[in-house]
Amino acid sequence: MDKFYIRIFRHTLSVDEEDTWIDIAELDIHPEIMYKLAELGIVEVRRGQIPACQVMRAHKILRLRRDLGVNLPGAAIILDLLEQVEELQDEIERLKRR
Template sequence: MHSYDEPVYLISVVATMLNIHPQTLRQYEREGLVEPSRTQGRMRLYSQRDIDRMKLILRLTRQMGVNLAGVDIVLQLKEQIDQMQKEIDQLREELSKVNRNGSVHMSKALVTKNAYDIIIFEE
């Protein structure tokens, strides 16, 4: 079994899996929508993550009528949301640790009163 990010699929296999022409995959690469890995001989290899990304691209273009420029914007926003979600998860974990320990380090103090947040930073 291969990991989600391990590049193992050739362009012909991916094109068959997604029922698209290999030239479409090359166009997505030219547009910067997907970046397959390359072998020493410069053959494209795709991971399962790449395939899932292309499925999203196909859904946006075929079912929702989004052009490739719009797809690029959607993918960038999705990456930003994913990054923000990771930060939220990390902050929740920190808050959980603080709640267990019962104290807050001065550099991370946050006091909520009414509708305002007061953040205190160490100088």
């Protein structure tokens, strides 16, 4: 039986990066795939650019597809659930510090 592992990466953006947009041609992702991700509502693409805060999201989606063979809608659901888990973990840590 094959074993599969999921790596969860956390990336905290500085205030300056929240407003930064990156040209999708500079990424190692084919532009058509980026537009498909935008069409599915996974990332936002405007004038050939993606917000810097969503680049890691796109890479995670593609990693789920590559490593686990999950289709794009399934990978989006998995990523949303992982992000919810991260938010809940952050909330637990915040409550523990009270």
